[in-house]
Amino acid sequence: MSINVSGVTKKFGDFVALDDVSVDLPTGQLTALLGPSGGGKSTLLRIIAGLESADSGTVTIEGNEATHLPPQKRNVGFVFQHYAAFKHMSVAKNVAFGLEIRKRPKDETARRVHELLELVHLSQFAHRLPAQLSGGQRQRMALARALAVEPTVLLLDEPFGALDAKVRKELREWLRRLHDEVAVTTVFVTHDQEEALEVADEIVVINDGRIEQVGTPDQLYDEPANDFVMSFLGPVTRLGGSLVRPHDIDVSTTEEPGAVRGTVQRMLRVGFEVRLTVALEPDHAGAAASLSAPTERETVEVTVTRATQRHLHLEEGQQVWVAHTEGARAVPERAVLPTPLASGA
């Protein structure tokens, strides 16, 4: 195991950022620490890097006890959300910084800087200042700078968080390809489930200072350990006492066995998909029969394709029957239900 975190607790005043966290992050893989803001994922990353010290617990990197090592001695590369560029130095000098600190020979440094700038496609910008680069380019420079010292592990703290949606998408595909080329153990923090699902080999879901689940993207998506993981990885809705994805619900305009009757309350088309809010009939929903006013009835969110909507001629106010799609994953709800997140949040 490349990075081993064992029993780490970190408090900021009364706030518990990490509560007895233990996790192993495998060598050579791209791991995502995924969770909501303030959940402790950045703190965990900073503790691994030595930028923050744990109140208790240990960190080992490649078998070396690192708990009390200063960041200078850990040989980790760190990439910050806001680039942390050395503003008064050219791009090439930024990348060379770590090598100059290590007093490498000049020609070796120059060669290595050249290689890295090729790798991150910034060769033609070598003599520019960071302020003359776009956000995406600056982050690539920061990545090259971190890789220059040949770190044992590469840590990225919300690396694409400050970039706009399109650049973010490009960069995460690029990061995946880069990782396949360089194959350094990489850990990145994100609150974007799509980013984690798309890029990572393994995802660690962190919430409220605790690890909720560790697994591959498919494992997490198909077999969420609990309702938090399920609702964090994508939109969820409630039907028949369990949590289910809105696109895992079948809609029909005729009565089906096992289906629940309801009325289409609201319809919102977003590109190729149509989101329906279906108000269930009280007697079928198992809710208190007294809640008969349409607005107070239990509702379920359903996502269908535009084609389905046209085929069924779905409209607001229409009566429909909804049921779980066969083979879909449903998780029984816990007593306290977290707010389901909208897709793409």
Place this chain on the structure above:
Amino acid sequence: MTWFSLLVLIPLAAVVLTASTNGWDGFWTTVSSSQTASALRLTVLEAIGVTVLNVVMGTALAWVLVRDRFWGKRVLDVVIDVPFALPTIVAGLVLLSLYGDQSPLGIDVANTRIAVFLALAFVTLPFVVRTVQPVLESLERDVEEAAASLGASRATTFRRIILPSLAPAITAGAALSFARAISEYGSLVLLSGNLPNRTEVASVRVLSYIENGNEAAAASVAAILLVVALLVIVLLDLIQRRVARRGE
């Protein structure tokens, strides 16, 4: 440009013009007379000394004010401006009562060159602090963390990352502090005693020339100060460029 001309260029030209009314010989006789020359030398040397002190202490003070947390920090933050806000003659009075011959602290530096230095240091203290402080506040901590994770020690990070970022602010503060120091009058006039050839500074010399009706001589001394100020500003700019490049 008109505004700038009215405010700065025309008065400056007038000073130089007045200085030249006695011709080159008159100018030279004035500034090379032993009393004036020693006043000029004293003023420039003390101003340089005070500026160097301010660059070091001012940066350190700004650092403490921004980075450290301690009891009374806010009070200190306000008090720093007091020497600047105080009418200079009041500052001179305060210094005289504290460090004069009736010093309650037992420190008597009246009528010495130390008195001049003390007075200059007192009134120029805020300049570097106030120019460096906002820049230091806006420095991002993650830049220093990035340097640390790349293996740079605290000292290296300071020398190669922080100092180059602060250089323009330090230079600006140093220029202000030097300019104030060569022109200072009120705060040192009481404590220094204005002894010719010993503790008399250029501004006192200018005033006594004017009082004696010798305006051309006064303007000659002023012109020298002008040239010195210009030289120092250019010099500081060169130093700043060098330091800013040190990080590379």
